[in-house]
Structures are given as C-alpha cells and as structure tokens.
Amino acid sequence: MGLLDSYSISFDHFIGGERVASERSFDDISPIDGSVIAQVSAGGRHEAYLAITAAEKGFEIWSRTKRSERAAIMRTIATLIEERVEVLAMVETIDNGSLLRSHLRSVMPRVAHNFRFFAQFLEEGLDYPDFETRGHKNHVSYDPSGPSLLISPWNAPLMLETWKIAPALAAGNSVVLKPSEWSPLTASILADITKDAGLPDGVFNVVQGIGEEVGPHLVGDHRIARISFTGSVPTAKAIASLAAKNLTPCSFELGGKSPFIVFGDADLDLAVKLAIDQFDNAGQVCLSGTRLLIEDDIFDQFIDRFTIAQSQLRQGDPRADLADIGPQIHPEHLDRIDRFVQRAKANGSKLIFGGERNLDLGGLYYRPTLFVEDRIDTEIFQEEIFGPVLVAKAFSGVQEAIAIANSTKFGLAGVVVTSSREVAERVSSEVVAGTIWNNCFFVRDLSAPFGGSKSSGVGREGGHWSFDFFCDVKNSVFAPTGWAS
Numbered sequence: 235m236g237l238l239d240s241y242s243i244s245f246d247h248f249i250g251g252e253r254v255a256s257e258r259s260f261d262d263i264s265p266i267d268g269s270v271i272a273q274v275s276a277g278g279r280h281e282a283y284l285a286i287t288a289a290e291k292g293f294e295i296w297s298r299t300k301r302s303e304r305a306a307i308m309r310t311i312a313t314l315i316e317e318r319v320e321v322l323a324m325v326e327t328i329d330n331g332s333l334l335r336s337h338l339r340s341v342m343p344r345v346a347h348n349f350r351f352f353a354q355f356l357e358e359g360l361d362y363p364d365f366e367t368r369g370h371k372n373h374v375s376y377d378p379s380g381p382s383l384l385i386s387p388w389n390a391p392l393m394l395e396t397w398k399i400a401p402a403l404a405a406g407n408s409v410v411l412k413p414s415e416w417s418p419l420t421a422s423i424l425a426d427i428t429k430d431a432g433l434p435d436g437v438f439n440v441v442q443g444i445g446e447e448v449g450p451h452l453v454g455d456h457r458i459a460r461i462s463f464t465g466s467v468p469t470a471k472a473i474a475s476l477a478a479k480n481l482t483p484c485s486f487e488l489g490g491k492s493p494f495i496v497f498g499d500a501d502l503d504l505a506v507k508l509a510i511d512q513f514d515n516a517g518q519v520c521l522s523g524t525r526l527l528i529e530d531d532i533f534d535q536f537i538d539r540f541t542i543a544q545s546q547l548r549q550g551d552p553r554a555d556l557a558d559i560g561p562q563i564h565p566e567h568l569d570r571i572d573r574f575v576q577r578a579k580a581n582g583s584k585l586i587f588g589g590e591r592n593l594d595l596g597g598l599y600y601r602p603t604l605f606v607e608d609r610i611d612t613e614i615f616q617e618e619i620f621g622p623v624l625v626a627k628a629f630s631g632v633q634e635a636i637a638i639a640n641s642t643k644f645g646l647a648g649v650v651v652t653s654s655r656e657v658a659e660r661v662s663s664e665v666v667a668g669t670i671w672n673n674c675f676f677v678r679d680l681s682a683p684f685g686g687s688k689s690s691g692v693g694r695e696g697g698h699w700s701f702d703f704f705c706d707v708k709n710s711v712f713a714p715t716g717w718a719s
C-alpha cells in the first residue's frame with residue numbers, strides 16, 4: 235500500500251480555478267521510505283503562460299474587491315485549513331519528512347494564522363495617517379500591484395508558501411505559486427481550499443515543475459508585478475538577473491550560517507536546550523544557529539553537556555510521536571550533506587559526534603553531527619549545509635564573539651545566550667542579521683520584519699513590510715484651495 239493511498243490529491247497544476255495536466259511529469263518521492271508517491275505534472279513555457287494569463291484575469295476582479303470581502307475570504311481559507319489540519323499535516327510529513335507532531339501542533343495552525351493575521355492587518359493595520367505639508371494633505375494609499383510570482387523551497391512548504399500568499403492576496407494581488415518539486419503536494423490541497431472558500435478563479439494559481447525548467451518562463455514574463463522567492467543564493471541570483479530585464483521587484487529570503495553565541499555567564503541548561511533546537515527539522519531550517527560560538531571558560535563543559543543531550547534525541551519515522559529527528563528530504567540532499575562532512579573530516583576538523591548516515595534506519599537519515607574548529611576560514615565554518623551538522627568554536631570576550639559572528643557572507647539570524655542584558659543588547663546591535671534571538675529561539679511575530687542581510691536576502695517581509703513590497707505605495711497630495719466640493 236502506498237503512503238498516499240488514503241488521500242485524494244491532484245498532482246496537476248491549478249490554473250484559472252481548473253486542474254490542468256501536462257504531458258510530462260516528475261517523480262515525487264517520500265523521504266520516509268524513498269518510494270515514489272506521485273507523478274506530478276511538470277510545467278514549462280505553456281503552463282507558465284496559461285497561469286500568468288489566468289492571474290491577470292484574476293487580478294482584474296480581486297484588485298477591485300472590497301477589503302472587507304478580501305479579508306472575509308481569507309478568513310474562510312483559514313477556517314478550511316483548520317478543518318483539514320490532519321490531512322495537511324500528514325501529507326506534508328509524507329512529502330517532506332518533517333515531524334507529524336510539529337505539523338499538528340504548530341506548523342499547520344500557523345499556516346491558518348498566516349491568513350487570519352494578514353486579513354486583520356488589511357482591515358486594521360494598513361492605513362497610514364494623512365499628514366500635512368504647508369497646508370497640503372498627503373494621503374498614502376496601498377494599491378494592488380498585479381500578479382505576484384511566489385517561489386518556495388521544500389523545508390517548510392506550506393508555512394513558507396502561505397507566509398507569502400496571505401499578504402499578496404491581502405494586498406489585492408493575484409498569485410502564481412511555484413512550489414518546490416521536492417514537496418509539491420500541500421500546495422495542491424491549498425488550491426482546492428481556496429476554491430472551496432470562494433476565491434475567484436485565477437486569483438490563486440499553482441504551477442508545478444522543475445525549477446530550472448519552468449522557473450525562467452515565470453520569472454521572465456513582463457506581466458509579473460512582484461517576485462517573492464525563498465530558497466538558495468544561486469537560484470536567487472538566476473532569478474534576479476532574469477527579473478532585471480523587466481525591472482520586476484524581487485524579495486529574497488535566502489540561506490544562512492547563523493551564529494549561536496553562548497557567553498560564560500549563561501544559564502547552561504538553557505544554552506544546551508536551545509542548541510538542541512538547532513537540529514530541528516533534521517537541520518533543514520534556514521534560521522538555525524549552525525555555528526556554536528562558545529566562550530572559552532565554559533567551552534569544554536558546554537560540549538560535554540551538549541554531547542550527552544543530543545544522545546537522547548530519537549531519530550525515526552517522522553509520523554511517530556516519539557521521533558525527534560526525521561529523514562533528510564532527498565537522496566541528492568543527503569549526499570550533499572555527507573560530502574560536506576567527509577571533506578571536513580579530511581580537512582582535519584575535529585568530529586565530536588555523528589558524521590555519518592544512520593544506516594540502522596536505512597533510507598535518508600543522517601546522524602546529528604558536531605565538529606569543533608579552530609579556524610574560521612574553513613568550508614564547514616563558512617558554508618550553509620542545511621542538515622543536522624553544527625560546528626563549534628571557542629571565543630574570548632564580546633568583541634571576538636561579534637567579529638566571528640560577522641565573519642561569513644550570510645546575515646540571516648543569530649542566537650545569544652547570556653545573563654547580561656548589556657551584552658545581549660550590544661551583540662544584538664552589532665551582529666549583522668535580520669533577526670537576533672536573546673535567550674530564546676524561533677519566537678516569531680508576523681508583524682515583525684523578517685529577512686536577511688548580506689547574502690541572506692534582499693528586503694523584508696512581515697506586517698507592514700509585506701504590504702510595502704506587494705503593493706504599489708502611492709502618495710496623493712491635495713492642495714488646500716481650488717475645491718468646489
């Protein structure tokens with residue numbers, strides 16, 4: 235019996251409110267057992283054209299739909315997501331291998347919350363107060379901008395997709411979504427949900443396919459008004475150069491190699507607990523603090539305690555309630571992780587634990603891994619691995635911690651563990667990153683700005699920042715005189 239046998243999911247595109255099949259398809263495999271679970275329609279030039287044409291028509295309707303009606307439909311989408319949480323959670327787990335219990339408890343509720351939050355922001359938070367210049371009134375409006383192309387990765391598919399879909403729809407834009415070919419399924423269920431919620435045809439479209447094949451036909455189309463992309467740096471560069479031909483505005487949320495800084499005065503229990511969280515989603519989290527910078531006076535103690543704590547982690551089938559770490563998404567990705575690890579070993583980095591596939595489980599599991607490094611110019615210290623592989627380095631004092639933290643090309647996030655508020659504030663101020671967590675990790679408010687600095691991204695999304703990106707922001711100036719009415 236196949237993993238998806240109890241579910242009814244379309245593997246075709248969703249264009250103009252209808253299912254559209256392609257002649258070609260690609261295999262979607264489950265990381266749970268490596269089996270092929272679906273043959274998904276593989277889009278190309280033709281499907282890209284159809285979807286953007288549908289999105290243009292959808293935009294005509296949606297951009298003129300009253301804010302209150304847009305918000306009401308978005309809330310219905312949220313309700314339908316809540317009603318289908320169990321199906322969405324299980325299909326996501328089968329498709330991308332992340333833990334079922336996190337999908338049930340936090341991820342899918344957050345998916346619904348994305349719609350509720352941006353519906354509420356549209357109604358209550360968007361308007362900017364009028365202001366005066368020499369008696370003239372300035373009126374700022376947030377106008378819909380057009381069809382938005384949203385391109386997403388595989389590590390948290392529906393959460394990251396709806397983080398973009400919800401503000402784009404709230405802004406009055408239509409959407410063409412291109413999910414990752416490694417995790418295409420929940421986007422297809424969402425398409426059915428939008429239809430059931432009464433979203434007009436063409437407002438939300440899904441084009442499935444291999445990124446390099448269909449992506450350029452979507453990105454390079456002049457009718458696309460906005461591109462919001464989450465994924466890797468090389469893909470962002472390819473998108474940016476093609477989008478430049480039409481000057482299409484892009485928002486990029488990219489990779490990271492974030493510092494996790496523990497000072498000598500930190501609560502070590504807390505530090506170890508937060509460090510364990512960096513293995514969440516089998517290390518496939520862009521925001522993970524993958525460089526453990528530990529002050530030298532507690533370095534050995536921290537490593538010993540962390541080593542014991544990680545040995546308690548249970549690796550296994552992500553559908554099981556007891557599993558803490560599931561498989562990696564895909565054989566190609568597992569091989570890539572292993573190549574990083576083997577090169578680090580060969581280059582003399584000191585392996586503390588892990589460093590190999592978990593062959594006891596077969597399939598796609600990689601053991602949580604920790605290296606200790608003296609140097610900061612090594613590949614293992616500089617490059618994003620996107621797996622359960624951390625590297626630790628000792629530092630001495632705040633200044634050195636900040637310098638090492640800022641020593642990579644990335645600037646996505648950072649975690650600081652210290653009992654000194656002054657130290658936390660200084661590090662937060664001087665480390666270059668989009669988000670810094672002090673004595674905590676992954677606390678996220680949708681009204682906060684989110685994004686990366688340096689190679690970790692371009693622009694910010696979240697709350698007002700999402701509308702600044704997805705809308706055409708206009709200032710209308712009204713003179714004090716000359717009015718008959």
Ligand code: NAD
Binds near residue numbers: 413466489490
């Ligand atoms: P990826 O860049 O390989 O693919 C992302 C998406 O782009 C996929 O849908 C893919 O099909 C598509 N794509 C590929 N080539 C394309 C092209 N030429 N034109 C248009 N689209 C194309 O990234 P991935 O492996 O899916 O995701 C992992 C990366 O995403 C990591 O670097 C991770 O850090 C990053 N990420 C960042 C965030 C964030 O919020 N900053 C969140 C999650 C993941």
